[in-house]
Amino acid sequence: MTAVAWARSNLFRNRRDAVTTIVAGLIVGWVLYRTARFVVVTGRWEVVRTNLTLFLVGRYPNGDQWRVAVVAIGAGFVAGLVAGQVARRRLGAAIANGTPLPTVPFTDRVRDVVARYWPALTLLLLLLLLARTASPWLLAAATIAATVAGRLLGARTPRRVGWAIFALPAVLPLAVLPFLTDPLGWDRWGGMMLTLLLASVSMIACFPLGVLLALGRRSTLPALRAVSIGVIEFFRGIPLVVLVLMSDVALGFFFPRDLLPGKVVRVIVAFTIFTAAYVAEIVRGGLQSVPRGQTEAAQALGLSPVRITGLIVLPQALRNVIPALVGQFISLFKDTTLVFIIGFLDVLSVADNVTKQPEFRGQGLIAETLVFAALLFWVGSYTLSRESQRIERKLGVGTR
Amino acid sequence: MTEHDDTVFADATVVAGTGEVMIEIEGVDKLFDDFQALRDINLRVGRQEVVVVIGPSGSGKSTLIRCINRLEKHDRGRIVVDGVELSDDIRAIQAIRRETGMVFQSFNLFPHLTVLENITLAPRHVRKMPRREADALAMELLERVQIPEQALKHPGQLSGGQQQRVAIARALAMQPKVMLFDEPTSALDPEMINEVLDVMKELAREGMTMIVVTHEMGFAKEVADRVVFMADGQIVEVGTPEHFFTRPSEERTKRFLSQIL
Numbered sequence: 001m002t003a004v005a006w007a008r009s010n011l012f013r014n015r016r017d018a019v020t021t022i023v024a025g026l027i028v029g030w031v032l033y034r035t036a037r038f039v040v041v042t043g044r045w046e047v048v049r050t051n052l053t054l055f056l057v058g059r060y061p062n063g064d065q066w067r068v069a070v071v072a073i074g075a076g077f078v079a080g081l082v083a084g085q086v087a088r089r090r091l092g093a094a095i096a097n098g099t100p101l102p103t104v105p106f107t108d109r110v111r112d113v114v115a116r117y118w119p120a121l122t123l124l125l126l127l128l129l130l131a132r133t134a135s136p137w138l139l140a141a142a143t144i145a146a147t148v149a150g151r152l153l154g155a156r157t158p159r160r161v162g163w164a165i166f167a168l169p170a171v172l173p174l175a176v177l178p179f180l181t182d183p184l185g186w187d188r189w190g191g192m193m194l195t196l197l198l199a200s201v202s203m204i205a206c207f208p209l210g211v212l213l214a215l216g217r218r219s220t221l222p223a224l225r226a227v228s229i230g231v232i233e234f235f236r237g238i239p240l241v242v243l244v245l246m247s248d249v250a251l252g253f254f255f256p257r258d259l260l261p262g263k264v265v266r267v268i269v270a271f272t273i274f275t276a277a278y279v280a281e282i283v284r285g286g287l288q289s290v291p292r293g294q295t296e297a298a299q300a301l302g303l304s305p306v307r308i309t310g311l312i313v314l315p316q317a318l319r320n321v322i323p324a325l326v327g328q329f330i331s332l333f334k335d336t337t338l339v340f341i342i343g344f345l346d347v348l349s350v351a352d353n354v355t356k357q358p359e360f361r362g363q364g365l366i367a368e369t370l371v372f373a374a375l376l377f378w379v380g381s382y383t384l385s386r387e388s389q390r391i392e393r394k395l396g397v398g399t400r
Numbered sequence: 401m402t403e404h405d406d407t408v409f410a411d412a413t414v415v416a417g418t419g420e421v422m423i424e425i426e427g428v429d430k431l432f433d434d435f436q437a438l439r440d441i442n443l444r445v446g447r448q449e450v451v452v453v454i455g456p457s458g459s460g461k462s463t464l465i466r467c468i469n470r471l472e473k474h475d476r477g478r479i480v481v482d483g484v485e486l487s488d489d490i491r492a493i494q495a496i497r498r499e500t501g502m503v504f505q506s507f508n509l510f511p512h513l514t515v516l517e518n519i520t521l522a523p524r525h526v527r528k529m530p531r532r533e534a535d536a537l538a539m540e541l542l543e544r545v546q547i548p549e550q551a552l553k554h555p556g557q558l559s560g561g562q563q564q565r566v567a568i569a570r571a572l573a574m575q576p577k578v579m580l581f582d583e584p585t586s587a588l589d590p591e592m593i594n595e596v597l598d599v600m601k602e603l604a605r606e607g608m609t610m611i612v613v614t615h616e617m618g619f620a621k622e623v624a625d626r627v628v629f630m631a632d633g634q635i636v637e638v639g640t641p642e643h644f645f646t647r648p649s650e651e652r653t654k655r656f657l658s659q660i661l
Contacts (some may be wrong), residue, residue: 099552296471297508297567301522301574302497311521315512395512 038367047365048372049130051354055372056127058190058345064183068193069139071176076147078168084154085165092159116386123379187263190345192376197264198336198346202271203329209272210279211318215309217284228280235277241338243270248342267339275332282324286317319395326388330381337377347373420447422578422609423468428477430463430633437463438474439633445578448607452620452641455630456656461613464630465580468611469500482577498526501571505583507563509555509570515542516551519570526574534573541569545599561592565599572603579603581612617661621645629653 011021048055057068094101104112114121128136154165177186189197216228235243247270251260260266290313298308318325340349351369354360423445430438438460445451453461466472468479470486470493479486481496510518519538523529529537542548545565547558555563564584571579581600585593597619604610604623614620620627620641627644629637629652637650645661648654 291508293504293506293508294510297502297504297510299471300469300497300500300502301570302494302526303522304494304526307525311525312510316510319512 038371043368043371044363044365045130045368045372047354047357047360047368049132050359051350051357052127052130052132054191054345054350054354055347055376056191057193058350059184059188060190060193061183067180067183069142071180072139073142073146074172074176076143077150078172080147080150080152081154081157081165082150082169084151085157085162086154087151088155088157089159089162116390117383119379119382119386123375185262188345189264191350192347194264194339194344194346195333195336198268198271198339199329199333201268202275202332202336205268205272206275206279206332207325209276211283211314213276213280214283214287217280218287231273232277232280235273236281238274240270240274240335241341243274244338244342246270263342263344267342267344271332271336275328278328279325282321282328283317285324286319286321287313289320290316319392322388322392322395326384330384333380333384334377347376418447421445422447422449422482423611424478424480425464425468426478426480428464428467428474428479430460430467430472430474437633438467441477441635443628443635443638445609445611446625447577447609449625450604450608450610450612450623451626451628452624453611453613453628453630454615454617454620454656455636459630460633461630462582463633465502465582465611465613468578468580469497469502471502498574499577500580501574501576501578502580503564503567503571503582503584505586507555507560507567507587509563509567511555514552514554515547515558515566518555518566519573522570523573537573538569541572542566544572544602545569546595559592560588561595564588564592564596568596568599568603578609578611581610581614583613583615585614585616615660617645629656631656 012018053062053065057065060068091101124140128140131137157165180186181189186197213228213232216224217232219225219228244267247266248263251266294312294316295308298312303311337346337348339346340352345353351373352366354369355363355365421444423443425441425443428438428441429436441460441464443451443464453464455461463472467474468481468486474486482499484492484495484499486492486496509515510521513521516535516538519541520529520531520534523534523537524531539548539551542551545568547562547565550558550562550566555566558566568579568584584600585596588596593616597616600610600612600619601623612619612624622641624641626638627641628635629644629648629650631652637644637648637653639648644653645657648657
């Protein structure tokens with residue numbers, strides 16, 4: 001079908017369609033024009049360029065930023081190792097099943113990686129273009145090189161020692177965090193680094209807690225059920241802002257200040273419990289979506305209640321709620337901006353503060369800085385969303 | 401009861417098979433709230449015997465066999481399977497479930513596991529069988545139900561008949577002494593019914609003790625040692641297939657048979 005024929009049948013089928021198309025086209029065109037003009041012509045991005053470091057790592061001391069670089073390169077290497085080992089195992093399983101996977105040429109693999117991570121890669125490129133020095137380019141190149149090296153090494157590691165690779169992402173953060181917090185103490189972390197810390201730790205911690213609360217709420221033990229319902233309903237009923245504020249000030253009324261952990265830990269606990277309450281209800285919905293017959297079949301086979309939950313019901317329940325769970329995680333990722341109200345210098349408060357710097361004050365630059373902050377969050381959220389769809393597709397194969 | 405000829409066992413306690421009692425059900429009642437699903441059920445099933453349970457829907461057939469492995473809890477009476485009495489003791493329940501395979505109307509295969517994993521799950525986790533051994537056993541069973549080539553697929557990729565045969569293989573993997581079938585062919589397209597019935601006939605020939613709830617009268621005639629007719633939660637009549645289909649003694653039985661035959 002030619003473009004004209006396609007347009008005629010889809011956009012100008014009759015008079016009303018034609019009018020709608022023209023009006024909508026004008027509106028969209030106007031918005032796109034204004035946006036492009038803002039980004040390219042009228043936007044004064046100097047404020048972002050100047051404060052790029054502040055946006056990304058907050059007030060992390062200049063002399064210690066090599067630590068962040070080391071962690072970034074190391075993280076790339078470990079991610080590569082894991083990906084390589086996963087690929088090796090998948091290949092091994094496919095061969096054992098007698099269905100060898102086709103070999104993919106190197107250029108196609110690069111294309112696949114770009115297609116999978118294009119939002120993050122585009123953002124990375126933008127950040128590099130905004131950077132004033134060469135060191136970010138070196139860091140990006142080193143991280144990518146480390147990831148590729150890890151991927152190659154991971155794929156060549158025999159299965160026997162491969163389990164150690166899977167243990168790395170769990171163990172390394174414990175070693176890395178003190179290394180990172182050393183120069184500043186993490187209560188003074190800021191920028192994207194703080195956001196990533198808050199979001200990732202809360203996500204990892206709230207998931208098992210949420211699952212336990214969901215199982216507790218369905219338990220036949222009245223005490224356990226009551227506690228679970230209590231926790232879920234109490235924390236769902238309180239605005240997150242209130243919890244964040246309370247984590248900062250109100251806990252001091254109940255407990256001696258000296259016994260309390262640091263501010264970051266307290267706010268992470270607040271995010272974790274709040275999100276866990278929502279996760280619990282999502283997971284409970286998933287548990288209810290698994291037909292009774294599944295439990296009965298497992299019971300008839302003589303499986304114990306713990307195994308029925310762990311092997312039969314939970315895997316199916318979680319698969320059914322991936323979209324809702326990831327939605328909750330994205331929500332958490334964005335809600336971490338609330339920490340600005342208790343004095344953290346997160347991305348949002350950087351965006352606000354830099355417009356008050358002497359050389360930028362009074363120029364109405366908040367639009368530029370907010371758009372940039374929004375972009376950072378959008379890329380993170382969209383990447384999460386895309387990965388979740390990928391997992392859904394993988395788990396959905398041949399199961400219905 | 402009108403008349404009793406020698407093939408009618410109204411108390412259902414005389415068993416066929418080897419003569420040894422495998423399942424004993426004595427005075428069992430089951431209530432769902434205030435609805436009485438089972439009323440004073442007495443039935444004994446012998447080792448290697450095949451008992452087919454028929455009756456109109458809502459007559460308590462499924463409830464009866466679901467009580468045997470405690471998917472439903474009976475409210476009164478005694479159920480003993482291979483010498484173990486069913487009680488609230490979880491160990492007794494697990495012991496009976498290990499010895500009792502069940503096949504459901506809606507298959508209830510685990511959709512997130514492959515066919516092979518469906519079959520090896522219980523042997524590996526309940527019997528603690530090593531993976532290699534469990535896999536070999538599963539393949540042997542799949543050969544028996546004639547779908548070894550489907551081992552690595554997921555249940556959703558199989559036809560209904562194939563799924564039900566996998567479900568039978570899954571139950572057999574625990575090497576049960578008794579197999580319970582709860583309307584195994586009711587959810588199947590007509591052309592797939594025979595492939596499942598053939599597997600069940602083969603199983604009966606090999607001497608498996610079976611209780612089969614079904615509407616397949618051909619199967620009952622051919623395979624059953626005894627047929628149990630239930631209505632309104634009670635056993636109305638018990639007899640050999642020959643007695644049952646040629647000269648049933650109860651009015652209720654005659655009415656049912658005239659409706660379905």
